[in-house]
Amino acid sequence: MPVTEAQAAPNALGPSPGPDPRLGAVVQSDGTTFTVWAPAAERVELTLIDADGGQRNLDLAHTGEYWTGFVAGVGHGQRYGYRVHGPFDPAQGLRFSPAKLLLDPYARAVDGELDHGSPLIYDSSDGDSAGHVPVGVVVADSPPPPPISRPVTWSETVVYELHTKGFTKLHPDVPEHQRGTYAGLAHPSVIRYLTDLGVTSVELLPIHHFLTEPSIAARGLPNYWGYNSLNYFSPHAPFSSAGSAGEQVAEFKAMVAAFHAAGIEVILDVVYNHTAESGTDGPTLSFRGLDNRAYYRLAHGGAMYDVTGTGNSVNTAHPQVRRLVMDSLRYWVEEMGVDGFRFDLAVTLIRNERHEVDTLDHPFLAEVAADPVLGRVKLISEPWDVGPYGYQVGNFGTPWSEWNGKFRDSVRDVWRNSSDGVKDLAYRLSGSSDLYGDDGRYPYASINFVTAHDGFTLRDLVSYDHKHNEANHEDNRDGTDDNRSWNCGVEGETDDRAVIALRKRQMANLMSTLVLSTGVPMITAGDECGRTQYGNNNAYCQDSELSWFDWSLPAQWADHLALTKKLLALRAAHPTLRQWHYFSGQPVVPGGRKDLSWIAPHGGEMTDADWFDGSLRTLGMFLAGDALRGTDVEGNVLVDHSFLLALNATPEARQVVVPDASWAPAYEVVLDTSESGVTEVEAGAVVPLAPRCLVLLRAL
Known part of the structure; x- marks a missing residue:
């Protein structure tokens, strides 16, 4: 352990927080106030880290459930973390260890990487984890991006799901150092492509700072999609072309401003259901060391209760954890300028203290519905998780829209000639009133999609009967087997012109059904121009050409791109094709x-x-x-x-x-x-x- 400065008298580092303090690092004219919530801790130290990795440790003052201190002369760009003292009793859910340098849950920026090879990141070691874990960066307040000039109504909305890195990594017009970054997305050529296509809203795969899971890193692969958040306030630092000492915040805001200037909304895919600390034996990086019993759902004996399939589940039944989520959401709207959110595995967020799904009275739903900030943005749930009664399509109520998995399945089944008549298709074409018409919602509650990041691309949906995930190094066991796909007679790529023509027609049928159905269409990036993953239906760990957008495709697939543009133009021009009332x-x-x-x-x-x-x-x-x-x-x-x-x-x-x-x-x-x-x-x-x-x- 580094040497700790002599413990100061109470409040020596600054005033005690009020009953509802602003958490995190708050920059003032002559220094910074640090405040963290750790109600069960016995002592909390602030660790200030210099450019050479040297540490200065200061005790924070304790008032109620909060620990706070003002440090003069500290400002924007300062790297920091916390050391929390208290009992270590995993069977009781207590995992305090001052040897673990912890990331502030309210950090505005994150710097540094996780050293997967170090045993110091785990509770089993009492060595100092500093230098092996990411740390927080103090970020001064700055003006938010200008709002979009004309808000996009739900009936006009066309969502385009894309990956921040993968969309521009190969773009020839983007400067090489900006490819795969927030600045790359803001490039005029990229935005022009999106406006010419006719989409109104980009939905970014997770950009909260995320990590690769140890099990994936052990296979020599990364977490590419980003569904493994470490922090809910920090833009993912590797997506910044300018740096990770706070520059990622400015670059993200500039990207949002560029989209808004073009009339395009920015929607974030957010992962509040679990964190990067993995399961019971995972690394201690932030939440686990601050208050494991509050932040996570626990089972008997202190083990993680997992309804997400990742090893842990965030406990939004706890009011302070809900406050974290709500503060994060408001921050991204008010300070970072985003226009909406898609909630990954949203059912986890509405499980009560007994881990039961509560679609009627869960406090999270009530707080979201009553919040004036969130009331002006788009809210989209992925209405399922992997726990008991986790499939809740149609049950989120106002003001939520939902990913409509039944639309995906029905449309796929019809066009592969495998449906039971057309009854279900009729509901999907007309807005899924059977799912959303009984609780005061409108057709835009249905986010219609045929493909998403998770699964086959549109081209692969008509080219493969089976998944081909060998590149993931899991012996092709990962990914769903329920693809509802049809390869048109040949598995994979082919030179057979008849098969190619049939596949293109099937792609046209699927895209046309999607765009012309009542509800909100969501297009997966590249489906408009024949992007393929060569049958990989679970490319979560493929940060390579397999996942990146191939910018030679728009010219190669000009006919399908033109069809998509025509469809979106028809939808935009004719209210009949995008009605906001049920029939x-x-x-x-x-x-x-x-x-x-x-x-x-x-x-x-x-x-x-x-x-x-x-x-x-x-x-x-x-x-x-x-x-x-x-x-x-x-x-x-x-x-x-x-x-x-x-x-x-x-x-x-x-x-x-x-x-x-x-x-x-x-x-x-x-x-x-x-x-x-x-x-x-x-x-x-x-x-x-x-x-x-x-x-x-x-x-x-």
């Missing part, structure tokens, strides 16, 4: 057409027999644009074109009848994934619908 099946205005009609292949509306025909995979959806619910900014009733969406997911052509003139006298074909060349069809006409195709017709 009633009744006219919106007297004498008008039903807002939604389901059309059977015979040209009439679907009958009960049609709905219960398990072999039926041909369906029409008529969306009336007579008068949409609501008015424009000038008070005019919204009126738009009407559309007929027709799809045939079978491998055979189908003769279908166009609805009679009571719906529309004729239609213009605006999209046809079979490229049949038909441009207009008359009401009542019998037309062939090509195998495996989707057609969008605009009523004339």
